[in-house]
Amino acid sequence: MTTLRAGLVGIGMMGRNHARVLREIDGVELVGVADPAGDRHGVAGGAQVVDTVEALVALGLDMAVVAAPTGYHLAAGLELAAAGVPTLIEKPLAADIKSAEELVAAFESGGLVNAVGHIERCNPALRSLRERLANGELGEIYQVATRRQGPFPNRIADVGVVKDLATHDIDLTGWVIQSPYASVSAQTAHKSGREHEDLISVTAMMANGTVVSHLVNWLSPMKERLTVVTGERGAFVADTLQGDLTFHENGVIATEWDQVQSFRGVSEGNVTRFAIPKPEPLRVQHENFRDAVLGQATEIITMREGMETVRVAEACLQSARESRTVHVSELITT
Incomplete structure (x- = not known):
């Protein structure tokens, strides 16, 4: 299996869970974490810790996960879309409809795989x-x-x-x-x-x-x-x-x-x-997103679906x- 270079934006409570699963699943290497507060909980492992999304993108990413607070989803998502990085953004997709529409437009116009972390579907x-x-x-x-x-x-x-x-x-x-x-x-x-x-x-x-x-x-x-x-x-x-x-x-x-x-x-x-069977939902979510990035048929919740929830x-x-x-x-x- 091809190994995808993954980046993570935000390592608060939910971000720490994302970091753990991204380090565990096959076919994914967590290469970088962006959080201005640094890695206070020591969850990055061998991944490089940076301050900004720009610095994270510079590490060379095949996929990214945004687990920052909702108010930062738009800026982080637009920056990742502009860099051509397939991205999964934690729910809710954005703080309001206008921001959600901007994210959908950015990723869809770039033909990028995109998803929202509505984990209950897993x-x-x-x-x-x-x-x-x-x-x-x-x-x-x-x-x-x-x-x-x-x-x-x-x-x-x-x-x-x-x-x-x-x-x-x-x-x-x-x-x-x-x-x-x-x-x-x-x-x-x-x-x-x-x-x-x-x-x-x-x-x-x-x-x-x-x-x-x-x-x-x-x-x-x-x-x-x-x-x-x-x-x-x-x-x-x-x-x-x-x-x-x-x-x-x-x-x-x-x-x-x-x-x-x-x-x-x-x-x-x-x-x-x-x-x-009771597999961990977050693991299922990440494995599905990994497979989608690899071009395989799988179940992901698109940003367009996340926009309708907003x-x-x-x-x-x-x-x-x-x-x-x-x-x-x-x-x-x-």
Whole structure:
């Protein structure tokens, strides 16, 4: 296998994870890390530590990963695109739609492989769920409900809970049920004294008619990452913290009570927890991006897809500001 020379921008908390995986996977050599704060945690290994993206590019890169804070994604991405370096940028792609559009244009116009780190698409529970839904195991899909809550992560300072956490649920929901968002209605709150929102509740309608809800916050003492998909045959529950997928089957219980025989509802049936392989999602993400750079057919989340997730996130924030339902098409520029 050809060995690709990789560069990493940013070695904060998430960047350190990227550095570890980039050093571990076959066919990739981490040759340089760019962070003005230096390598305080000693994660670069044998890679050269530099201050700027320009200095990183000068090392000669075949691919790059941007794990800097969201506000730096645009500048770093544009510099890498101008240098012709295929790049994966951590989610969210950018701080706003305009910046996301600039990144998409820069990489697509240069014909460069590009990706966004929406890592939940590599989670084994969600990958199995998507396949089962596509195979019709649930029948008609009625509703998707996600809960993503936990304590505030001190690593986040430049965006609120919508851009940092809710973008996970926005992206995975559209991907799992294979339908884009049509409209959103949201409420946010600021409870911790920070500049950005730390709580959001979203109700959405997908283009295929599925009803969706997202509950996301940085205010809970327990950490929870759940996706529940309900349909005509029961409900799937994906726990992405554990990588577990469970199916709650609709039961069929006859009743002799005449008054309720005509009631069309469901009852509790069998519960199945699936045994599925559980590779590390970040490793899967990097191996897929490596293969894409090498020209192989593989699954990556493109920057264009990441841009649409930013668009829906912006629609949620606009809905909360204006106290109304926002159609995602309102935010599409021409």
